[in-house]
Amino acid sequence: MTVLETMPTALSLCLTDVPHPRPAGQDHYTIGEVAEHTGLSAHTLRWYERIGLMPHVDRNHTGQRRFTNRDLDWLALVGKLRLTGMPVADMVRYAELVRQGDSTYRAREELLTAHREVVRQRIEELRSTLDVLDYKIDIYAGAHAAPEGV
Amino acid sequence: MTVLETMPTALSLCLTDVPHPRPAGQDHYTIGEVAEHTGLSAHTLRWYERIGLMPHVDRNHTGQRRFTNRDLDWLALVGKLRLTGMPVADMVRYAELVRQGDSTYRAREELLTAHREVVRQRIEELRSTLDVLDYKIDIYAGAHAAPEGV
DNA sequence: CGCTTGCCTGGAGTGCGCTCCAACTCTCTA
DNA sequence: TAGAGAGTTGGAGCGCACTCCAGGCAAGCG
Known part of the structure; x- marks a missing residue:
């Protein structure tokens, strides 16, 4: 939490204009940290995962979620699409396409x-x-x- | 219904650019006619009245609603506000202010x-x-x- | 050791804006 | 006179996007 205290708490304004709170290699965030960073609630983050709106999220040895910079990037995009009023069902569809690969x-x-x-x-x-x-x-x-x- | 058949069925595009289907004096519309004219369902029109989003609507001798040109104008404005995403509660508040008069x-x-x-x-x-x-x-x-x- | 904090889960609850149902009345046409 | 069609009501139900709850687990601190 302390690491994130000086970071922006709202959804990032552009996909590339907010640096990651931690550099690649040390990018392991708890759900609370991600909630604070994105402005979404932890409830909502878990719900996003349940409905298939998140790619698979890593877990640590006790089963707690560990989000990565990649996850933050994805959530930034999702936040953007949500701001445009895209229905969650469509975002899930998009997430499925991403999972299916380059084809x-x-x-x-x-x-x-x-x-x-x-x-x-x-x-x-x-x-x-x-x-x-x-x-x-x-x-x-x-x-x-x-x-x-x- | 036949009177309305050639009229636009969508919400009017501007408050003044769609003439009333019937002239003043003969402006008595059933709920079905208003539904067709506005694009709202009869259910929704009744619901608007119930929650206070409509000024009082006249009834005929058997208790059926008879909407007037004034009601159509109001619904056109409500439709516009709704398009802007104004919450229904705010529109009800606005309707209350209108009911309270010029003050x-x-x-x-x-x-x-x-x-x-x-x-x-x-x-x-x-x-x-x-x-x-x-x-x-x-x-x-x-x-x-x-x-x-x- | 107990307490707090933060996380976990499945499932229930919420607020909005409709949308529909059951049971009824009234009017018009065949 | 019977049936169709449009209207009436109060109240229940729905889809969306969360939001929260109960009950439990693991780590850190005094």
């Missing part, structure tokens, strides 16, 4: 490309509704500015 | 302004994650284009 590159590309389109449309949807909010806000602002001068 | 203009403006900020941040969040998707997609596209020439 699934095309399928992975298609999955992500389809999702990118969803995200683009969602952005457009949000932008168009902003106009409605602006319109309504203007009305209210005018209404209580005019009659009372407040 | 709540300021509170309504604040509610919508706060939500507008949420929407703006969400757009930014989505846009930033698009970069990650582009990055990943490029990798996959390059990977299966290079080794096989597909």
Whole structure:
């Protein structure tokens, strides 16, 4: 825990812009450390593993999970996909493709490309509704500015 | 139902750009008609009323709901807010303010302004994650284009 | 040695936003 | 007059994404 105390606690902003807390070779993190680093709860991390959203996680001699830098990278990607609103089921599907190896590159590309389109449309949807909010806000602002001068 | 057959079935795109199916004075719609017009289910319309998300809806002599153009306008706004991801509880709060009359203009403006900020941040969040998707997609596209020439 | 802390598990519970069910009424058409 | 079709209600159920609980184990500390 002390090692991580000065590290960012939120999900990393980009896949490459947050260095790993520990260098390769010493990258063995407890579930609590990973929870703090990613902002996910330990419950959620275990749940991700149960549903197949994590590649197999190592265990130490007493059966406790030991996460690696690779796991942190994966969780950073998952966090990104989650922010875009990708359903967990789709992320599990993607994780399965990754497990199946290099032969699934095309399928992975298609999955992500389809999702990118969803995200683009969602952005457009949000932008168009902003106009409605602006319109309504203007009305209210005018209404209580005019009659009372407040 | 026949009156509505040529009307748009999706949520209206803007608060003012879809004319009412029937002119003022003849604007009495059954729940089925409203469902078709808004794209919401009759179940959902009743549920909206139950939780206080609809202003009081008129009934005919046998107790069936008769929606008006005003109700359609309200549902168009609710649909917009819903598209922005506003929680139903917040929309109910907004509906309560509307019911309380003109004295709540300021509170309504604040509610919508706060939500507008949420929407703006969400757009930014989505846009930033698009970069990650582009990055990943490029990798996959390059990977299966290079080794096989597909 | 006991206590605390952190981890383990399977399974139950939660909050949101619907979605549907059972049992009923009313109106219209054949 | 019978049946179809659309409406009514309160309340139960569902899918998603967690979130928590009970009961237990292992390590470290005074």
